[in-house]
Amino acid sequence: QVQLVESGGGLVQAGGSLRLSCAASGRTFSSYAMYWFRQAPGKEREFVAAISWSGGRTYYVDFVKGRFTISRDNAKNTVYLQMNILKPEDTAVYYCAAARQYYSGNSPIGGMDYWGKGTLVSVSS
Numbered sequence: 001q002v003q004l005v006e007s008g009g010g011l012v013q014a015g016g017s018l019r020l021s022c023a024a025s026g027r028t029f030s031s032y033a034m035y036w037f038r039q040a041p042g043k044e045r046e047f048v049a050a051i052s053w054s055g056g057r058t059y060y061v062d063f064v065k066g067r068f069t070i071s072r073d074n075a076k077n078t079v080y081l082q083m084n085i086l087k088p089e090d091t092a093v094y095y096c097a098a099a100r101q102y103y104s105g106n107s108p109i110g111g112m113d114y115w116g117k118g119t120l121v122s123v124s125s
Contacts, residue, residue, distance in 0.1 A: 009119030
């Protein structure tokens with residue numbers, strides 16, 4: 001069992017930055033690829049970024065490329081999402097998730113083994 005707890009959300013002006021963290025319980029963190037998803041009000045949850053078990057591979061959806069960076073620290077059982085040049089359309093609840101398999105490309109939402117409860121990011125114009 002893996003428990004995931006996100007933090008770091010908040011209110012920020014357009015053009016600003018936030019760093020989200022996701023702390024994982026358990027001693028098997030490095031066995032999981034990690035993911036960030038987001039869900040805006042009234043919309044479906046969407047894939048944002050992925051990072052492989054050791055952090056050697058990453059994947060970003062087009063609308064965050066060049067602005068967001070996913071990283072992980074296996075010694076701290078934590079995955080991060082650095083978000084720069086934030087836009088109002090980035091407003092959403094951000095969720096981290098874990099899966100044994102590393103997915104890239106098409107949304108892997110159905111393949112996640114564990115989910116956090118989310119942290120709210122609000123970007124004002």
